[in-house]
Amino acid sequence: MRNLPAILSALFGSLAALACSGNTPYSGPPPEYEPPRPLQTATATAAPTVEAPAPASYGTPEELGKHIDAYMAGYGAKWGEAYAPSGVLVVADQGKPIVVRTYGKADREKGTDFSIDTPLRIGSLTKQFTAAAVLKLVEEGKVATTDSIRKWVKELPDTFEPVTVHHLLNQTSGVPSYTDDPAILARKGENVPNADIIGWVGKKPLDFAPGSRFSYSNSNYYLLSLVVERAAKKPLAAVLKDQVLTPSGMKLTGVDTTNTASGYVRDPAGKLKAADAVSDSVPFGAGYLRSSASDLVRWDRALAGDTVLSRASKDAIFKPGSKCPECGGDYAYGWILDKVAGTPVEWHNGAIDGFSSFFARAPEKGLAVVFLSNTMEFDSTGAGRAVLKMALSGETVSAINERDITPLDEAFAKSVAGEYILSKKSRDDLGAKMPKPVLESIEGMDVKWESGALTFKPVGQGRFGLRKAKDGVLFNGDLAVDLAPDFGDPKKPEKKAKGFTLRQGPITAEYVRGKLPAKKKPETKPASATK
Structure with missing residues (x-):
């Protein structure tokens, strides 16, 4: 969540995606697929609750489960296993898991299955605990x-x-x-x-x-x-454990949890690979915790009562504090306040190398939805909100319809490969709308065909994969970016693309072939000190 063009969201797609990404369209693609299977284990221990909430509208758990399965089947249906879900989904009513689904593997190399108790990195969900x-x-x-x-x-x-x-x-x-x-x-x-x-x-x-x-x-x-x-004169992890996690019954949450899931990211060719390791010292209280779906259900129950936080503290935490245009709601203390299916909800999400997460609660209904994924690019927020809507309204949500794709042939790929720069008009237009550093990060684009994969790299960012739609447009589904090659006169097309039009949300930019801007000198490494 940042005031930058969406194409930059992937620049810090790992740590910077500690940020809540509620501004992304709820249609992004997702990781490894195997048919979802119900889990009948490990129900959460409910803390004392306040007045009984009104019942939700999902019908029976079995009906809700069928609706969820039909919706989730759309992920990866056309784009393959690297875009299908991988992780744990839980819907809980009054602290009791009524729908539990596991997808993919917690560790692909070892073949380890997920359970409701599998800890995963939760990124910015950490913020609500720090608060x-x-x-x-x-x-x-x-x-x-x-x-x-x-x-x-x-x-x-x-x-x-x-x-x-x-x-x-x-x-x-x-x-x-x-x-x-x-x-x-x-x-x-x-x-x-x-x-x-x-x-x-x-x-x-x-x-x-x-x-x-x-x-x-x-x-x-x-x-x-x-x-x-x-x-407190003690480490944050100790304060969290003593003051928040242990009183909530959350034994699987912390920075030193064991048997955690391995994290994965998609490479430019659209294949899953192990995510980079991230030291806890970097995200710290902005995103360093691991937790399980079962523990987050326990957290929901702890918040429903007054055993962990006083009523005054909860009033402060959930008081609307600032309008969050990117989230579509109000930002409170580590929570986003919103409405889904006309019902007030409290939610947040997160992402960190190899993981994405979504947690929402509807206190008036006693419902909670948790989606923890061990693939960073999976749209846990979109999937989680769709499930929440189904649980609150009783209505179905149409499955994701991934864009039709066609195989990339080498001749076409080589015809678009090369270096491109912003046209003068696009540079002037975008320069009036965004900060100079942002503009500089997208002023040049390197399109490369290598090892059977077509990729593009904005000068100030990483390298991302491209697929070819049936209409000939190249696109990256994670970034919702289209690159439409320009071969000149359709009746007499040139052998190599002259340029392309980039479209992403409200942004349209024209690129032409040209030499990439010279690299800027990197910043000096900060002086070291003892933490």
Whole structure:
């Protein structure tokens, strides 16, 4: 979730997708497929609840399960196993799982199956737990939401004085996101010291006056993690375990969980491969937790009662804080407030190398939906929201209809391969709509045919695969990007494409053949320090 063209969403498609991606269309493709099978194990332990919610409208669990199976069958139907679901889906009513589905393998190499108790990385779902830890400290009088961040992170310059804990919690601080920096993401496998991230944040000016508007930033929850550690005088993981997870009965959630699923990403050829390792030091409290579907159902029940968070804390956490245009709702403290099928829901999602996640609860109905995937590109949010709609309304949702594709032949692929640059008109038009660094990241495009795969690479981003639609347009389903080659006069087409038209959402850009811009010098690596 960022104020950038959607094509950039894949630049930090791993760590930066710690961000909630509710702005993406709910039709994206997904990983390894095998027919879904019901699981009859491991029901969640319900915490005491408040007043009984009104019943949901899904009919019987069996009927809902059939509707879900029909919907999920669309994923990967045309694009293959790398686009089919892989993970765990649970629908729970009053803390009881009524529909459980597992897809694919938790570990493809070992052939390990998923269960409702399999822990996976949950990315930005971590934020709601970090927010809960902050509110526990507020209950104890150790932290106030009106505290300036400089009270707790004194290394930050005076310009950060107006930024409060409240601004960080509801994403209105104006603090730039450290996961927007390729130099930091290049170190995602390292143990990156706090001082390096704080140093990066402190050197950046605020994007806007704190409290004036919404902008999703992983820096907000990184800084909140430091607030928790410094106020509690213990590691964030310990605070979460003692104050939030253990009281909620969540024994499978943490940073040191065992038997976790392996994560996968799609390569440019559309095949699954093992995801890069990510050090917990980089996402920290913005996205470093692992959890299971069963534990998230327990979390739903804990939130339904007052045993973990006081009523005042829950009122604060779920109070609409800022309009989130990208989410279609309001951002609270680590939660998005929205309506599905006319029913108020509280949800968030996340993604981190090899994993994507979605968790939603409808307190008025006592329903919760969890979708945890071990493929980063799988649209867990779209699938999860569709399932939530079916559970709340009793209506069916049409299955995803993947675009028809045709095989790529070598002659065609070679005719479009080459280097392209933005036309002057497109550069001028886009330059008036987006920041210069964003424009520079897409000002050139390298299209390559290699090892039987056609790929494209914007100059400031990674390399992505292309498929060919039956109408001859090239596309990437994950990014919802179309590249329409231009061969000149249709009656006398040229042997090589002159250029192409890129379309993605509201963005249209013309590219012509030309030499790629020179590479810019990389930023200096931040000085090392002890975490």
